[in-house]
Amino acid sequence: MVITAAECHDPLMELLPHNPSSGVYPASDDYVHAMEVRNPSRLVYVAGTMGLDQHGVPAASLEEQLGLIWNNIRTILAAADMTVDNIVRLTSYLRDPVYAEANARARVEALKGRPVPTTAIVAQTLESSWLVEIEVIAAD
Template sequence: MTEIWSNLARILASAEMTVDNIVRITSYLRDPAYADANATARVKALGGRAVPTTAIVAQTLAEDWLVELEVIAVG
């Protein structure tokens, strides 16, 4: 789960932003078993900063995907 946050940090950097610019996150999980790992990775990536977050189990995600993130960041 940390790889997704590393990729996200690079995307944000390309827009001259960081994870501190994130104001909303929706996580789409392939399986509810990923909820704890997803939350742990999110909290670590955000340095413990609280951000409004929703997690949705979407078993229709591609089988090789564990999680998909939808992130809103404000510059």
């Protein structure tokens, strides 16, 4: 599968997912092992983004925090004239492994099912009220 320049919103850039069929475990429908980015004109690295509102207050529930995280990511990418369609790599930091399923659902919904290389790590966040933190790399 090659993602064309028109789908990337850039006349030269191409995204080529790499999922070897042997020698490594299979990728899932919402995950690719690697994404080759050919001819990007820009890269944007988004720092770990939490489920905080505009005043820096975390939402009460996991689902609300995931909603805020994705809204925050959209806002940050928009400042660089990009959207979630430009995301080529994503890392999630989960405070508890039980958050993995909800985090994956939120990611699949936010990316409209488009698979990208993704890693989820269970880590202690700086504040116990921060349940998930997500960082992304975007390209165009």
